[in-house]
Amino acid sequence: MEAAMEQYDGTTRRRILQAGAGAVVAAGVSTAGTTAARATTSSGRVDTEHPRFTVAVVPDTQYQFDQDRGDAAPLTATFEYLVEQRAAENLVFVAHLGDVVENALPEEFAQADPVFKVLDRARMPYSVLAGNHDIDGSKTDDARGDSAYLRTFGPQRFRRMTTYGGSTANGYNSYHVFRAAGRQWLLLAMDWRPSDASFAWARSVIAAHPRLPVILTTHELVYADSGVAELSGHGNRVWDQLVKDNDQIFLTLNGHFWPSGRLTRQNAAGNDVHLHLANYQDRYYGGSGMVRLYHFDLARNTIDVETIAPWILGQKPGERNELAEGEIELTDDVNRFSVPIDFEQRFARFAPVAVRPARPARQLVIPGTAAYWRFDGAVTDRVVDHSGQGNHLTRVQLAGELPSASTEFHPDQPGHASWLFPGGKNPARGGYLKTADNAPLNALTFRGGYTIEAFVKLADDGQDHAWEGLISRLGTGRDAGKTGDDPDEPVVKLGFSGGRQVQWAVYPVDRNTTFTNWGHEQVAGRWFHLAVVNDGRHSTVYVDSSELLRNPATRSSGLATAGRPWLVGAGHYANTVDQGFAGHIGEVRIVSRALKPSEFLNA
Template sequence: MCSPLHQPDGPLLPDAGRRTFLRAAALTGAAAAATGLVSATPAAALPQQNAGAATARWRPDPENPRFTLVVMPDTQYLFDGASINKAPVEASLRYVLDHGRDENIVFLSHLGDLTESGRTDEFEAIGEAFELLDRRQVGYSVVAGNHDIKSSTDDGRGRTPYLDTFGPRRMRQLPTFGGATPDGYNTYHVFRAAGREWLVLALDWRPSAASLAWARNVIAKHPDTPVVLTTHELVYADADGDEAEFSDHGEHLWDELIAGHDQIFLTLNGHYWPAGRTTRKNTAGNDVHLHITNYQNRYYGGSAMIRLYRFDLARNTIDVETVSPWILGRAGERLNDLERGEIEMTGPQDRFAVPIDFEKRFAGFAPVPVRGPRPAEQLLIPGTVAYWRFDSPAHPDGSAAADLRVPDLSGHRNDLVREAVPGSAPDALRWSTDHHPDQPGHGSLYFDGSKPPLRGAYLRTENNAPLNTKTFRSGYTIEAFLRLPADWDAGRNAWGAVLGRRGTLGAAGKTSGDSDEPVATLSVSDGPGLQWAAAPLNQPGAVTNWSHELSRDRWWHVAVVNDGKHTTMYVDGCVVARNPATRTTGLATAGLPWLLGAYEYGGRLDQLMHGWLGDIRIVERPLRVRDFMTAPTPPPH
């Protein structure tokens, strides 16, 4: 199909050579490297690539938050009567096989116009190419474009070479195939990625009213599943590819299906060029991303270029890249002038990122269950010597925490009592219902400390608490939940401590470093970041672990773990970079109380915490990440 504006997608790109050639081997794998093609040969006479099967095993990781959906647009000029060359398509399909593991490729969608005239010989050729995926049981979908069938018909058209080649009989052999309309022209496919199911709805060139009803029913039977809709025609773009618009048929699909089904968050179509995209609000008020992908107007019919939609749920982003594995596979050889411009598309409509807060976007049909509070008994794993939490329903949110005594839920009598700097307001320590989403107790204390002048309140263990004298020779794990407010300021709030030990290095007999520093403190630096500075039993002074800088106004979980030999800090279950290799055994003690929310220097209060503290637990053994308080299920006792 011609562009609605009947013009190509601008001038060919300049040589993308130096950067692309350096990464060609990494992108294409062994299969592409063995092509043996030379640019001096006329394009139509280029021999096919090595048809040897890919060696990489296709087994996507269903739990990895990063996965790739591959999209192949119109390939019609490669399958045009007597002009048939399946090598470019095979190169793209080998890319899927070669990089299935490192890219975590979960699925491939062809957007229609597989062939130019819908002839049997054309479909036989492209059908043979797709056997590369069939043999490895790689999930994929295809849709009919207007060149694959008689364009004036809808999906009730009956038998065609397209249906004979890519109908349900073939598709049902694939593990991702979900079902089809009775006519066979509309299909749906389900794959698992990032710990959940995703659905690809592949619609015909002109789905009938009955088929649209079928599509609605498919979505209704998968009520919690995000849907990617693929079809040949939906949106088109202007000459620059900016702000795509609906075609008349696309408007029909939007009104009859897309707008009213919140699960459809992304649509992909070919047919028109240039490439373009837009975003529309559905009836639920959520964004639907509508993308057009088609390069048939470019050199060698687009050379079976593919789009890589790299979903990254950890970063809430889809990174999109457009490459030609067929040309890229020969990037180390002498390419002709046109090929050099087609290796990789780098325009703003070809290489871009789509920011999506997946949890928020899918909340209307698949909300993430709110994790309820967990009984304290569930957190008392073997070795727990202190556990404090601040979820007190008897105290209203924001009320002053005065005359406070916090029990040690471990039963070891390490209770906490409130102390305050003289002159501090009664509400310098306040109850709060705010908490980390994975925190066992659904409550916290807000510490409103600062200096100068020094103001605020804090908690401490009593003088006779057993925790005061523990040395943790066999190791320890200290965990805490914290949140810094938006107004946290380094000049007023830096070095407020989450918790630490009263007593100086000098008093504990340590001869290295500043003798006035405390024997142990988990403090918030001026970054703000976390610093664990503690004196082990076997060192002459303190050894320090550092976190990265922490964003304000979000909850964090920190764990400091000592295995009897080394100390490691974790933030949100992830190892931080600045963990020293110094041998560290146990913790020095002056036999004095522990402090929560306060930092001492020279044996005197020097700074108080400004922010929220949630549950805090101390265990006298090293824990694994799966045993932290953020663990999805309680560890076995």
């Protein structure tokens, strides 16, 4: 391993995916570089904390640098495009997959060198590895000594980059660490034929970064001659020596062969490794400088992949020739596709998401708290109101099973448990909770505003739970003196439609008719935080602190009351509970003022 060890910034921030990392890496070489002859800057900055980012992959460009037969324009256009789109695509890294040139000649590397300087001047981090056309192919592995490739793309070229971590002593293998989506990622750029010593080096690099997900780039690994991708003979060696037993490697990228292809194999840990082959040198104009863009989206747990030719895209439509028109972008299923990856689950063995510590109830009793119920203990007949206002809940059985204690909880929930309510209808079954007949909460009208919050996971049991109630207030519109709409509707109900859409339907104090906020369809079997906020004038529904669309602009103030109890885990019609709630409830808080999302329980 080259030089000494130095410390990378391991700071992390809770986003979609959270992982710590005080990552120790092998580097030790100066990142200071010479001043570029011509100043070129990137169009904007990348956001290293945003859950969506892009890695660009450039395969075999050898026909563009083939003695006097090539043309540097396509690759130049590609690199200029990447620089221009850096901020828009949140492009964090560019990886070349080898076979930069055709004949490994010094004059060919002299042609390629200024093209890559487009990236150098923009301070765009990138890697380059040696393909078989970049070196003397008669040498069996990377212990081949000096070469024109090494003089152009050896460690000296990358030392100026903040992402560069180090190289093997022979200079033909290197690694980079870049930051994206709030964490560090490691990329290995391995030679066309790594020696056993270089494989050992790669394993040591991974071991020195035990919490980082790894992308492996190398020139040969997968081929797809028959239309079905599989490992080549050398690819099997790479798999056995490096990939199989290193669970951190989740994605490999290689060129060399064509056509493109992809497959998925399970490693020794039983996890998927996605192995992708990209090569376009057999296509029009030596591949036209095509680039494959890997759009990582940790919010959607997906990598969206597209393949485009910026050089052709930049041509005026009327001036493109017939062959160019067919190469603007590739849309077949091996060049434009999506890879679903549950990043948290896939990286759990080496970088588990830190569980947010539980927070005691007393920390969440803020000014104005009218009631605060937590379901983080054994199921009993009484649930304590932690607000200190005395609005305790008692259990009511309908039919069948009663709620049961569960260790499941929303990741941002203060209490680390919940109750599973096994409710249903026809007949009404399960159970619910209600305040006492004389509870102070029953009389409150909240004219100055209110916030009602709950952590919820709807049941995914295949049953019909249409119009189930999560939280409601006994008493009808008629009971509260309201005559508009259907006066048998409850004065307050937070529940879900037949399509699992959130519905906040109430009789406000200042209106004779019902007032309804609607949400979108919620996914059963998935935890979410729900909040209804009224500032004394308007009501707004939030899911996971995100404001929803269908919030009325009509003014409404307060909540009508007939002085009757509140229910948790049920709704009613004409004061009759027709079903119990089906799903998990983590905790519920009612505050007699409007809260900002930064004050919610999940903040």
